[in-house]
Amino acid sequence: MIARVLALGALLVCSTAGFADDYRIGELLISQPWSRELPVELPGGSAYFSVHNQGSQTDRLIAVSSPRAAKSTLHTQAASDGMMSMQHMPALDIPAHSEVTFKPGANHVMLSGMEQPLKAGEHFPLTLQFEKAGSVEVQVSVLPADAQSGPTTPHIH
Ligand SMILES: [Cu+2]
Numbered sequence: 001m002i003a004r005v006l007a008l009g010a011l012l013v014c015s016t017a018g019f020a021d022d023y024r025i026g027e028l029l030i031s032q033p034w035s036r037e038l039p040v041e042l043p044g045g046s047a048y049f050s051v052h053n054q055g056s057q058t059d060r061l062i063a064v065s066s067p068r069a070a071k072s073t074l075h076t077q078a079a080s081d082g083m084m085s086m087q088h089m090p091a092l093d094i095p096a097h098s099e100v101t102f103k104p105g106a107n108h109v110m111l112s113g114m115e116q117p118l119k120a121g122e123h124f125p126l127t128l129q130f131e132k133a134g135s136v137e138v139q140v141s142v143l144p145a146d147a148q149s150g151p152t153t154p155h156i157h
Pocket residue numbers: 075076086108109110
């Protein structure tokens with residue numbers, strides 16, 4: 001009986017962890033880190049999230065890393081001459097009192113050199129390093145290949 005209660009408790013903790021998608025470091029709030037399985041098996045992918053700077057000073061995202069990929073880089077994506085192209089960004093400003101969103105077709109973290117392709121339902125750690133606030137490790141939720149946006153959970157503001 002006790003074992004069953006404990007097992008249920010563990011289950012509840014696990015399912016709640018799936019929704020704990022907000023992380024705070026200093027004046028920054030990082031929400032809903034997510035990724036998606038690729039339609040074809042490739043050793044890479046993209047990660048998305050949003051950063052809300054609630055402080056009065058601009059911060060900068062200066063590095064990203066994950067044990068899940070050999071290489072993690074900041075990319076921006078934009079249409080020029082009717083073609084979508086990706087560009088590496090050395091860093092990205094997070095202006096005071098504003099929110100910067102990483103999403104498909106725009107800013108994203110490019111993950112490459114994965115030993116195993118991303119699978120929907122898995123989680124992996126991603127470390128974001130900010131110039132002023134420091135580093136924070138977030139858990140990225142991998143969604144199905146057709147997902148267009150991250151999990152919808154209420155923000156903690
Ligand atoms: Cu990219």
